Amino acid sequence: MSWSMGEVCRMSGVTSRALRHYHRIGLLEPERIGPGGIRRDEDGEVLGYLEPVGEGRYRPVTPFGRPLDGPGDEDSARAALDARGLSYLADPWLLSLPGREEPIRVRIVEVSPERVRVANADHGYQEANLGRVFLLDVPETERLRPAGG
Known part of the structure; x- marks a missing residue:
């Protein structure tokens, strides 16, 4: 805490x-x-x-x-x-979901001290519509990671 x-x-x-x-x-x-x-x-x-x-x-x-x-x-x-600014928010991200082997592609919608909201941006993920929002508690370092690395 x-x-x-x-x-x-x-x-x-x-x-x-x-x-x-x-x-x-x-x-x-x-x-x-x-x-x-x-x-x-x-x-x-x-x-x-x-x-x-x-x-x-x-x-x-x-x-x-x-x-x-x-x-x-x-x-x-x-x-x-300072150098990175908020540019990382526009970067592509991957979200690991329970029961799914491959992570899905998401975009960050909003960040607060308590929660991160990400939206589904994965056209291959059939279980949820594009844009579906997932709420993640902060800190979130396990399930959410940059798509590039």
């Missing part, structure tokens, strides 16, 4: 300033970094999160938890999110 910084502050009685200080001095490692995520400057749209993977190392991940690049320092992980 993940909690926002505000939730941790309310539950613990510790200020956000103190939590940031604890992170800077190495006493506390957040699950992911960013004020609600790393945001695009021009419109505030969430690009993704920084997932701690070791001391001073972070992996940039999509808002639904899929890694976008390998681990690096905080600046390089932020730069990877």
Whole structure:
């Protein structure tokens, strides 16, 4: 389970300033970094999160938890999110379904902190109409993957 910084502050009685200080001095490692995520400057749209993977190392991940690049320092992980922007949302994706050997081709329709909505874009999948929406809980890293890799 993940909690926002505000939730941790309310539950613990510790200020956000103190939590940031604890992170800077190495006493506390957040699950992911960013004020609600790393945001695009021009419109505030969430690009993704920084997932701690070791001391001073972070992996940039999509808002639904899929890694976008390998681990690096905080600046390089932020730069990877900035460089990729939201272009990955337009990329083709594959969704594995229970009881089906081959994944189906989908397109991402909407991403929120709680859910990812993807739509069927697979003409060969006869069990559902094109455009049928599947709801996936976040983080989703097992069933949903880029079609190119």
